[in-house]
Amino acid sequence: MEKHVDILIIGAGISGLGLAAHLSKICPQRQFDIIERRESFGGTWDLFKYPGIRSDSDMSTFGYNFKPWQKSNVLADGSAIKNYLSEVVDEYQLKNKIHFKHRVISANYDSSLKKWLVKIEDQQQKQQIWIANFVLGCTGYYNYDHGFQPDFPNQEAFKGQIIHPQHWPENFDYSGKKVVIIGSGATAITLVPAMVKGGAKHVTMLQRSPTYIASVPSIDFVYDKMRKVLPEDLAYKLTRARNIGVQRGIYALAQKQPKLLRKLLLKSIEMQLKGKVDMKHFTPTYNPWDQRLCVVPDGDLFKILRSGQASVATDQIDRFTETGILLQSGQHLEADIIISATGLEIQILGGMKATIDHQPIDTSKHMLYQGIMVSDVPNMAMIIGYINASWTLKVDIAADYICRLINHMDKNGYAEVIAQGDQKELMDDTVMGNLSSGYIARAANVMPKQGKHAPWNITNNYLADRKELKQAKFNDPVLKFEKRVEEESRKPQLVS
Template identity: 45%
Template sequence: MTVQPLHFDVLIIGAGLSGIGAACHLRRECPTKKIAILERRTQIGGTWDLFRYPGIRSDSDMFSFGFDFRPWPGLKLLADGPSIRQYIHDTAEEYAITDDIHFNIDLYKANWNSHKSHWVLEGSNTVTGEPRRYSCTFLISCTGYYDHHRGYLPKLPGASQFRGSYIHPQHWPENLNYQNKKIVVIGSGATAVTLVPALATRAAHVTMLQRSPSYVISVPAFDNLSAWLLKFLPKSWVFKLARWRNVKIQRWLFKASQRWPKFMRRLFIRGVRKSLPRDFDMSHFTPSYNPWDQRICAVPNNDLFKAIKSGKASVETAEIETIGHNEIHLKSGQKIDADIIITATGLNLQVLGGIQLCVDGEKIHISEKLTYKAVLLEGVPNMSWVFGYTNAPWTLKADISARYICRLLNHMDNHHCNICLAEDNEDCSEDNSVMGSLNSGYVKRGNSVLPRQGKKYPWRLLNNYEQDFKILLKTPINDGILKFSSSKTQDIFPDQKAPNKTEEPASL
């Protein structure tokens, strides 16, 4: 017996930061739309519900990482995971989103039916195994870009003979006892620099073993300026001002790193040198690449460097020869004793949460597609994805993408059309993926999974907040590339036609 689908105007896949944000924007700007969120997990939070390792926190300041319509309400700049999860939950409650979330829904297929002009999504309940079917006029993916089932685990020689605990942070065991244990954290990214000082408070010793260094900068744990301003100004003013200020600072740091990479490199490394003992080997914090070729790791109040200065933590830069019963042998000839090995080795990239996307039953290979304004998928009707920044706080882009989707839906309603489609007629695709501006390992591994980068706007991902803000929120929806039609006529409405060319950002 075929299960009849539940129908909605808009379906959102994912109840994390992006999904809840998109739903709130729809509630604010498209209040007549019947919406629902489909979530595989048992509760709100997405990434912030998945990761439970010690010290889990944001690596972006919370004022710019929080929603634009509901600024982060606290003074802690790099907030812990439970606080972020609570913030997402409280936001959903405030905008009456919680009752529209369908939990425990594992989707495996989404098919656009041209005859009926709607999407049909198929999946099952993760608890009961019962089939679930949904349909919608417009589909929004808010699943992020990595595989929630498994993290990236490189094949390390000898790992199978290790007698201690061998853990990937994405699958942290509950109640792990690491009191007075010797721990090796393999990796040098955001997860590693978060774990090391958190574990060092109880462990006998923590070693961060890295193949190559990353840029690490220290930021204040609390916003003392905002705390002072709260004595004189309303809370809403202070937090909006903090968001504006921190977005400007973050954008300046990125632009400066692109324009003066050697100067910014010296600046970042000098900050680390001041935080460590005078005789510390700075090669452990001197990357071979320029700032922002990979994401920069942020630590609150020098916590990583304090752990190193205290002797509770150390850093080794070397390649692994083999892993023994209770130790790691390095190619340099050194040996590191270990009771616990933590492989903070990164993520596996995945789009749409692993869902197979189809149009009239034909599989869509997302890695062969472009994205239109980094929001719509080329050649796929009525489907968008919310993909945040990788060179800035994720939510900056997620917010304006969701607002653009609301503008698009309202435009379609106002002109009595229910289908939109972006098509590349100029062969704008490049070999690199939309994340090709970063050379991180997980980006290189995921090049064959992600959509393609375009040669020019609107198929080219800009990663520029100022330009994206203007393009998505200020320029006309109708630009001559995005086509609109009615399911009854399948024709582009005459009054929707626009000039063939679009004005490109001046800097491109």
């Protein structure tokens, strides 16, 4: 079976839905379809079901620029974000555009036709060929099927349950249980207070090394007050602008004066722990923003630790035992449940095999033009959000750029655009920047790379990107455009 589509969006998560909404507004002349391998939209916010799942960015910047988040809570839980996305789907009539339980297997660009031939497995597990003008990757950067799960020594000896947060059991009852959470990232620091509040007997966070954690208020009282005296839209815009500035300011301070920011963060933690917990568990050896900064609402993690209902262990695992984990220090952590909050398994474009005229595309040997278009690959773009600010900030400006590019091509009768790469620009760092986090290191063999200079270098600077992308013209000699071709009588070369 063959199906002709105009623009094919892969993924109905926060990136895909945002891009679809922008296309609906800015490119009404273009038809688009969204492929989603799961049963529902929402991506991360539909997949993860673990206790306490929430945003780690403020919602004034995590919401789309075309749909203000007009609530006073700074962070939002997973169900609230899913409901927000549901409103976007309804308002932009996207439900009928999404093909659920459809999986992209491979995609081949036929340069003679200037079209993508995409092999798709439908919900009956039958294969189809979809012929698309543009392919837009909105799958994020992790594998939805599997989280990163290291093999722990003697793991099979443990008699309790081992759970990865990406695959949280439905209606899982952990009340009265002793829990050990392996990890110290955003998932772990969310799970600790949530599971204590959910009835766990005791929760221990086991970490190899500490993470920087900042406490943020759960309610934006300034926004609340502004809404009472200013028009709603103005209050939102001022709050969004303030929070974008704060995000950028903290990151800039980390780059310019890391010792000062470190001192401020550690002092804040020390004040919240009130001498009840050893600061060694919250004193990283690296500088702020060498790894992603984690946030907790109203210091909930520190309150739980002070109460004694939860604890932290900073150590290495020697081996699992029947009843828990033996650490290299000799300490034994008793556990009924072990949660492996060990991170994500990196994957690009949903794991599909991509080729040009049946020649494989190795994404790790390509760069991103303006942080969006894959170098030397025709009619393909992907959206990867910021590492140091809200993911959605990048979605909005990238989607706007893609829409303007498509309109430019329509106006001039172009069928193909290629961002011509220069291998002299290619660096070892990925587009995820120079963060030292484990999941970033694991991404080296799949992630597109940084370039030395613009337009190939990724700055992770929203304010600079917004200005650059809004003002970007399409007469850049890096961009190669080709006119439309007459449909050939021969059948397209189907995807192998």
